[in-house]
Amino acid sequence: MLLSHLGKYRIIKWLGGGQFGDVYLAFDTILEKEFALKVARMRQDDILMLKDEARLLASLDHKNIVRFYNIDNIDGSFIMVLEYIQGFSLRSVLVQGKIELTRAIKIVNQCLEALDYAHHKNIFHRDLKPENILITESDLVKITDFGLAKFIRPGSISASIAGTPIYMAPEAWQGIFLPQSDIYSLGAIFYEMLTQKPPFLAETLEQIRTAVLKKSPIAPSLLNPMVPLWLEKIIMDALAKDPEKRIKSASEFLSALNKAAQSISVTVTKTTPILEDKFNLSSQQKEIINSTADKILVLGGAGTGKTTTLIYKVYALIKDKKLEPDSILIVTFTKKAAEDIKVRLEKLFGHEMRDLWLGTLHTICYRILKREAPHLDFSEDFEILEDSLPILRKLVPKIGAPKLRLIAERIEHYKSKLVSPKMALTNCENEWQKTCALVYQQYEDYLKENNLMDFDDLIYYTAKLLENPALLKDYASKFKGILVDELQDLTPAQYKIIQLLSSYHNRIFLTGDEDQSIYEWRGAHPEYVIEATKDFPNIQTFVLTQNFRVPQGIWRLATNLISKNKSHKAKPILLLKEETENVELFSGDNELDEVYFLTKMIRRLIEKENKTYADMAVLYRTNSQSRIYEEGLAKERIPYSVIGTERFSEREEVKYLVDFLKAVLKKDITLALPTITWLLGIKSQKPEADRIRHRRIKAVETLNLIFQGEMKLTVAEVLELILKQSGFIDRLKKDGSISAQNRLQNILELLNVAKDFSLAELDLFLTHLLLLENLELVDWGKNTVKLMTVHSAKGLEFPIVFLVGMVEGVFPLMKNLVSPKTLAEERRLCFVAITRATERLF
Numbered sequence: 001m002l003l004s005h006l007g008k009y010r011i012i013k014w015l016g017g018g019q020f021g022d023v024y025l026a027f028d029t030i031l032e033k034e035f036a037l038k039v040a041r042m043r044q045d046d047i048l049m050l051k052d053e054a055r056l057l058a059s060l061d062h063k064n065i066v067r068f069y070n071i072d073n074i075d076g077s078f079i080m081v082l083e084y085i086q087g088f089s090l091r092s093v094l095v096q097g098k099i100e101l102t103r104a105i106k107i108v109n110q111c112l113e114a115l116d117y118a119h120h121k122n123i124f125h126r127d128l129k130p131e132n133i134l135i136t137e138s139d140l141v142k143i144t145d146f147g148l149a150k151f152i153r154p155g156s157i158s159a160s161i162a163g164t165p166i167y168m169a170p171e172a173w174q175g176i177f178l179p180q181s182d183i184y185s186l187g188a189i190f191y192e193m194l195t196q197k198p199p200f201l202a203e204t205l206e207q208i209r210t211a212v213l214k215k216s217p218i219a220p221s222l223l224n225p226m227v228p229l230w231l232e233k234i235i236m237d238a239l240a241k242d243p244e245k246r247i248k249s250a251s252e253f254l255s256a257l258n259k260a261a262q263s264i265s266v267t268v269t270k271t272t273p274i275l276e277d278k279f280n281l282s283s284q285q286k287e288i289i290n291s292t293a294d295k296i297l298v299l300g301g302a303g304t305g306k307t308t309t310l311i312y313k314v315y316a317l318i319k320d321k322k323l324e325p326d327s328i329l330i331v332t333f334t335k336k337a338a339e340d341i342k343v344r345l346e347k348l349f350g351h352e353m354r355d356l357w358l359g360t361l362h363t364i365c366y367r368i369l370k371r372e373a374p375h376l377d378f379s380e381d382f383e384i385l386e387d388s389l390p391i392l393r394k395l396v397p398k399i400g401a402p403k404l405r406l407i408a409e410r411i412e413h414y415k416s417k418l419v420s421p422k423m424a425l426t427n428c429e430n431e432w433q434k435t436c437a438l439v440y441q442q443y444e445d446y447l448k449e450n451n452l453m454d455f456d457d458l459i460y461y462t463a464k465l466l467e468n469p470a471l472l473k474d475y476a477s478k479f480k481g482i483l484v485d486e487l488q489d490l491t492p493a494q495y496k497i498i499q500l501l502s503s504y505h506n507r508i509f510l511t512g513d514e515d516q517s518i519y520e521w522r523g524a525h526p527e528y529v530i531e532a533t534k535d536f537p538n539i540q541t542f543v544l545t546q547n548f549r550v551p552q553g554i555w556r557l558a559t560n561l562i563s564k565n566k567s568h569k570a571k572p573i574l575l576l577k578e579e580t581e582n583v584e585l586f587s588g589d590n591e592l593d594e595v596y597f598l599t600k601m602i603r604r605l606i607e608k609e610n611k612t613y614a615d616m617a618v619l620y621r622t623n624s625q626s627r628i629y630e631e632g633l634a635k636e637r638i639p640y641s642v643i644g645t646e647r648f649s650e651r652e653e654v655k656y657l658v659d660f661l662k663a664v665l666k667k668d669i670t671l672a673l674p675t676i677t678w679l680l681g682i683k684s685q686k687p688e689a690d691r692i693r694h695r696r697i698k699a700v701e702t703l704n705l706i707f708q709g710e711m712k713l714t715v716a717e718v719l720e721l722i723l724k725q726s727g728f729i730d731r732l733k734k735d736g737s738i739s740a741q742n743r744l745q746n747i748l749e750l751l752n753v754a755k756d757f758s759l760a761e762l763d764l765f766l767t768h769l770l771l772l773e774n775l776e777l778v779d780w781g782k783n784t785v786k787l788m789t790v791h792s793a794k795g796l797e798f799p800i801v802f803l804v805g806m807v808e809g810v811f812p813l814m815k816n817l818v819s820p821k822t823l824a825e826e827r828r829l830c831f832v833a834i835t836r837a838t839e840r841l842f
Helices: 044-058 090-094 101-120 157-162 170-174 179-195 205-214 229-238 250-263 283-290 306-319 335-349 361-376 389-395 401-416 421-426 431-449 455-465 469-478 492-501 528-535 552-562 591-609 623-635 652-666 669-680 687-707 715-726 728-735 738-754 759-771 820-834
Strands: 009-017 021-028 033-040 068-074 077-082 087-089 133-136 141-143 295-300 328-332 357-360 383-385 452-454 481-484 508-512 540-544 616-620 640-642 785-789 798-803 837-841
Touching: 009 033, 087 090, 090 133, 090 179, 101 133, 101 141, 101 179, 101 250, 170 179, 170 205, 179 229, 179 250, 229 250, 283 306, 283 540, 295 306, 295 528, 306 328, 306 335, 306 481, 306 508, 328 335, 328 361, 335 357, 357 361, 361 455, 361 469, 361 492, 383 759, 389 401, 389 431, 401 431, 401 455, 401 492, 421 431, 431 452, 452 455, 455 492, 469 492, 481 492, 508 528, 552 820, 552 837, 591 616, 591 623, 591 798, 616 623, 623 640, 623 785, 652 669, 652 687, 652 715, 652 738, 652 759, 669 687, 669 715, 715 728, 715 738, 715 759, 728 738, 738 759, 798 820
Parallel strands: 295 508, 295 540, 328 357, 328 481, 383 452, 481 508, 616 785, 616 798, 640 785, 798 837
Antiparallel strands: 009 021, 021 033, 033 077, 068 077, 087 133, 133 141
């Protein structure tokens, strides 16, 4: 029975069929547009292969490859929705006779563009033939049916059956497919286009096989004297039986054509560079990148490629819109994310991108305040206060530590909402709020008197500064393109800065996902994802629906959890990773059981499945949980790195060395003595300490030379000198304990950060160090298991994730169980944790 309808599609006609399904021309009655529908025949194997084909096509987005739109299940039929090409197949052209030389070269050129693109993704066609090459009225080539790729077993009979014999490379008859196999197929098609005969043709399959494996084709020029000898050589090289002697790649094929075709009036384009093609730009991403809208909001779940889209939008703004890099502002949530974006942009452009305004909003605001601080009654050399608690203790000594911490949090909350001390005092509703407001006023007065700002002030004062119309015009007119990643994590103060800076040119690009908002406790406002459509009039919203990263089982677990949040809005998602058993639940009686399972599973993954330690991460809710996992891993001698347990600058060895640098900056030798004493390991006045007295004397002499400017060193070299003279590094190496190794790693990280700063830039280095985050300092290439909180894991991904401590009261936290709002944030946090895994989740 002929189909007339499939859901919203009206069937116009049957276009053909293949091993995987029938193809129909259909009309979408809602979009009022024609599509090609590939409908699976209802055998289970066909459906499974069609699913594979769908996932494969979804990752291919090129002007010379038939565009894939969607997959669906309608009326019990599994269908693929494809671009409908109004044109004809190359086969129908060949039936009419030989193809003119210039046209043949142009067709092959476009085929090579498509193959070069696909091969860079490690995807081979494996069944290239004239029937799979479609041509539009304007001679635009579109290759279809990449569906045989990747899932035919080498050496199987099905490998031969699935391909078309007269165009199959010799190795393909054994089920071995290489990029050169497609080169052979295209060479055979090229041969037929010019001679009207395939290279080999016989009556039986075995005769064709014998000819392909053992015989040489007739020279094309003998069959068509119009074929030039240079082109004949290229074709024959493409048809070499040994893949090693064949043209190696599509780009090499094109290069050969380009070099030789100069003798006739044929323009052969060079291959388009595959820039970071591993990121698999989808048609949705390209639509966003190519959009002419000045205001864009990109929504999408974890793993849908929001940041990649942002990166390519920056590339388009500079390349196509001709914006200068220093007129573009890119705001990220972490410095690591900023560094990753910078590295990827530099790969795209092929050179350093120093002029971009790129970083966290704290970093951006620091740059602005360094220039404009006098407008706020601060001097330009203001210092950043790392920890507010010591100052608060000094100001209000009668208030105990627990309450002081709550006051510090309240002050942070005030600043995140742009509430001044005066406003806080005016709006008090009870005595506790009045106490907080009064302490806030004292604290701010102290900071200003001492030319200090805390981290929250960087945002607070920048927002206040931009209320000055003249200053706002200076900065807002400067930034012709503003791009913000992770919109849902902005506080009201940060959001206000973005609104102000984008008010002049009105070119804004935002990405967000309300399901990944995990900083509401810090003042973040996940509703900005929705409110942006009102706050930025005429903003165009795009939704990314293809998930490149998260396997299906893991995604189902994550979405089942987040669907319990009332604010959650379900998003259509096409999962491109194949279905596997990738979630495993372990339930133990206590933490020791959990640690035992963790260490044994890590060993098994290393020894049995060839995984590396760097593939794995252990995620927990709070830093206080890390100790027991550290002890378990250390006991089993499993290398690990702990991330984010404390600020980098608060680690003992870093703190002493920073204090030493502050002494150098102030040229005060008495400030350096505690560090020298600590490095020398002097803990008492006992006689044995006399043996290292000469080292102390040498260190002090060196310090005096530094003070006098007689040693032209970088900051790193100053530190290396004092470390060497104290013998501290040698003692750590001899110690060999995990604690000593971690200390050594922290010192090496500090030296790495310091190497680019001269001694004249010491004050700049000390500020830079305060703005650094732990994530930026981690040696991610080091082969260790990474231990961190879920908050620290935001924006990261790992093949294997162990999500530990999933006990009510721990995760979710007991204090967050009482309120629907805080419980919703716990779910979002768990959603983030689950979606960090790209292969397996425990």
